[in-house]
Amino acid sequence: DDTKPLKVLFLSADTGGGHRASSESLASQFLLQHPNTVYTLYDIWTDDGCYPYNCLVPSYKFMSSRPRIWRFLYHLSNSAPYCAFMNLHSQVTSKRRIRKRIAEYDPDVIVSVHPTMTNVPQKCVIDIKKETGKDIPIFTVVTDLGSGHATWFTRRMEKIFVASSRMSKLARVRGWVSRSKLVECGLPIRKQFGEKKAAMGKRGSEPGKEYQRFMRQGLKIKNTEDPVILVMGGGEGVGSLGEIVEDTVAEMQRTGTNGTVAVVCGRNEQLRSQLSSRDWDASPAKLTPSTSRRTRKRDMIKRVFKRRRLDTASSPVPPTPPPSHVDVIPMAFVSNMDEWMAAASVLVTKAGPGTIAEAAAMGLPVLLTSFLPGQEAGNVDVVLEGGFGDYVSDPVGIARTVVEWVNDENMMTTMAKNAESVGAPDAAKSIVEVVLERALEARKLNGGKSAADFGKKKV
Ligand code: UDP
Numbered sequence: 030d031d032t033k034p035l036k037v038l039f040l041s042a043d044t045g046g047g048h049r050a051s052s053e054s055l056a057s058q059f060l061l062q063h064p065n066t067v068y069t070l071y072d073i074w075t076d077d078g079c080y081p082y083n084c085l086v087p088s089y090k091f092m093s094s095r096p097r098i099w100r101f102l103y104h105l106s107n108s109a110p111y112c113a114f115m116n117l118h119s120q121v122t123s124k125r126r127i128r129k130r131i132a133e134y135d136p137d138v139i140v141s142v143h144p145t146m147t148n149v150p151q152k153c154v155i156d157i158k159k160e161t162g163k164d165i166p167i168f169t170v171v172t173d174l175g176s177g178h179a180t181w182f183t184r185r186m187e188k189i190f191v192a193s194s195r196m197s198k199l200a201r202v203r204g205w206v207s208r209s210k211l212v213e214c215g216l217p218i219r220k221q222f223g224e225k226k227a228a229m230g231k232r233g234s235e236p237g238k239e240y241q242r243f244m245r246q247g248l249k250i251k252n253t254e255d256p257v258i259l260v261m262g263g264g265e266g267v268g269s270l271g272e273i274v275e276d277t278v279a280e281m282q283r284t285g286t287n288g289t290v291a292v293v294c295g296r297n298e299q300l301r302s303q304l305s306s307r308d309w310d311a312s313p314a315k316l317t318p319s320t321s322r323r324t325r326k327r328d329m330i331k332r333v334f335k336r337r338r339l340d341t342a343s344s345p346v347p348p349t350p351p352p353s354h355v356d357v358i359p360m361a362f363v364s365n366m367d368e369w370m371a372a373a374s375v376l377v378t379k380a381g382p383g384t385i386a387e388a389a390a391m392g393l394p395v396l397l398t399s400f401l402p403g404q405e406a407g408n409v410d411v412v413l414e415g416g417f418g419d420y421v422s423d424p425v426g427i428a429r430t431v432v433e434w435v436n437d438e439n440m441m442t443t444m445a446k447n448a449e450s451v452g453a454p455d456a457a458k459s460i461v462e463v464v465l466e467r468a469l470e471a472r473k474l475n476g477g478k479s480a481a482d483f484g485k486k487k488v
Contacts, residue, residue: 035059035468037068038136040146042075044089046264046295046362047383051142051172051457054219058461061220063469069134073146077126082119085145093401094267100402103178107403112179116148128153131165132483137475138468139167147183155185156483163478166467170460171196174216174382175407179203184210187467190460192216192386192453195407214460215453216386221367223390223454229371232392232445233438244372248365251356256288256435259373263381264362266297268399269424273377274304274357276428278314281355286432291358291369304359316425328421367391374435377427380408380420389452394418394444396431417448 037059039052052070059066074082081088092099105111131139131153139154141147147169154165170190171181177196182189182204190212191197197213200206229240245253258277262268274292281288294301363369370376370391378384380400385408388395395418400409412418421427434440 032065034065034067035063035138035465035472036134036136037066037468038131038134038139039068039070040073040139040141040150041070041143042072042089042146043086043264044143045093045381045383047172047381048142049264050219050383051170051217052140054217054457055140055142055170055461057220058217058457059465062458062461062465071130071134073123073127073130073150077123077130078119079122082123082145090265093263093265096399096402099404103401103403107179109179115180119149120152124149124152128156129484132157132161132480135163135480136165137472138464139165140170140464141167141186142170142172144171144173144178144181147180147186151183151185157480160484161478161480161482163475163480163482164471165480166464166471168464168467170217171200172216172382173404173408174385175409175411176404177203177407178404182206186210188212188463190214190217190463192382192456193411195411212460212463215456216382217457217460218383218387218390218454219367220454220457222370222387225367225371226391226449226452226454229391232449233442241372241374244368248368248372250289250291250358250372252287252289252354256286256374257372258288258290258375258377258431258435259293259369260290260377261293261384262295262297262379262399263384264295266293266295266300268379270294270297270300271303272317272424273398273427275314276316276424277377277431278309278355278357279316280425280428280432282313282353283316284432284436285351285353286436287353287355288374288435289356289358291360291373293360293363293366293369295362298361301359301361304357307357309355309357316428328423328426374441375431377431380405380412382408385412386453386456389415389417389448390454392445392449392452394434394441394448396421396427396434398422398424398427411451415447415451417444417451 041048041052056068074085127149151167154167158164166187168188169186171177174192177199182200184206189210192215197211200211230236242253262270277290370393375394376388377396380397395412397409397420400406409420421430
């Protein structure tokens with residue numbers, strides 16, 4: 030029955046902001062390509078998992094701000110024996126409830142955008158097919174860019190969509206996934222990013238600058254002429270954002286650079302209120318003491334070995350700078366990230382895959398300040414090898430680098446061009462085309478079969 034809406038079930042959780050952002054981008058593509066679609070987002074662990082799986086969201090929040098604990102747990106869990114144990118344990122303890130919930134929703138297709146939501150749901154789909162005969166195609170969309178946890182690569186999914194050839198290789202090596210199951214198409218981002226970039230044209234060109242002025246006016250940025258430095262730390266607002274802002278403002282004042290520092294604090298309310306209550310004119314920013322020699326040495330090694338050469342003539346900062354004016358705009362979680370990225374001259378962020386993919390699609394140079402060990406390490410390489418940014422973790426070094434960039438037009442133009450060549454603004458569209466075709470085909474073959482009949486016969 031073609032008049033019945035197509036039911037799409039997304040599997041995701043609010044561990045960071047990236048998974049939700051990716052499912053939103055896919056959902057809006059479904060609505061564009063097949064307007065008669067209804068969808069829902071299901072966090073299998075929070076809603077139906079047993080302990081410790083039902084603590085996934087708070088645990089992520091706790092661990093993502095403690096890199097040492099994260100590193101230990103990530104590497105421990107990223108091994109075949111651990112994955113096998115976890116898959117078995119989660120199946121035994123939670124599969125029944127998850128299967129019941131999926132059957133109740135009775136989807137036409139399932140799209141998982143979370144690494145921990147591939148194995149159990151795929152088993153549930155097999156059970157439902159055995160009993161009711163209903164075929165529910167299930168896909169994985171990997172929302173990581175440069176590295177990914179082994180749990181992403183459950184082989185029996187219909188297809189696994191990955192962002193790059195680097196991820197394809199990882200899927201084959203870590204998950205023994207066959208080439209025929211892998212589709213390389215970029216990381217799905219919300220369609221507004223591509224639209225804004227198309228309207229903006231080439232970054233640094235006259236029409237591009239005019240569009241930026243227009244965006245800045247719309248965002249109530251007072252100084253629409255000078256650089257806007259966008260600082261963020263993923264959906265949770267993690268990283269030493271307070272120090273980075275302080276040092277950047279101090280460095281701008283020291284070098285006579287006018288401009289705006291816009292800080293997206295995400296769900297980090299403490300940081301937002303701390304930055305809002307600060308009177309930047311009454312108490313000028315000071316450079317904080319630099320971090321250890323070890324940190325600086327580590328940064329340097331990464332930059333020397335990984336960074337693509339940028340052939341640009343660097344213009345020196347004027348020796349005696351005139352006094353500058355810097356505005357600081359602290360914000361909570363914003364829903365118009367596309368507008369902020371269009372208005373920004375440069376992005377300072379932790380190495381979140383979604384944020385990097387969005388910046389690349391917008392041709393926005395990126396300065397990475399931190400990464401989650403294991404999970405986000407490969408994202409740093411994507412930026413360095415792509416030649417559209419750098420990695421510096423020391424707040425004073427971050428401030429110096431970013432101020433040097435905004436004063437060097439050649440460098441900015443080269444990085445913007447490199448970013449555009451890495452960006453994939455149409456990834457969501459390509460993914461949905463494939464998923465939709467298979468979902469409609471399955472619906473036709475299923476006829477009147479319903480997963481909601483599950484449980485009437487014993488499996
Ligand atoms: N984001 C947003 N508003 C905010 C902060 C973040 O829309 O105030 C979005 C951002 O655009 C990106 C996602 O949240 O799409 C963050 O995803 P990423 O993969 O970079 O990091 P995560 O938070 O998942 O670790």
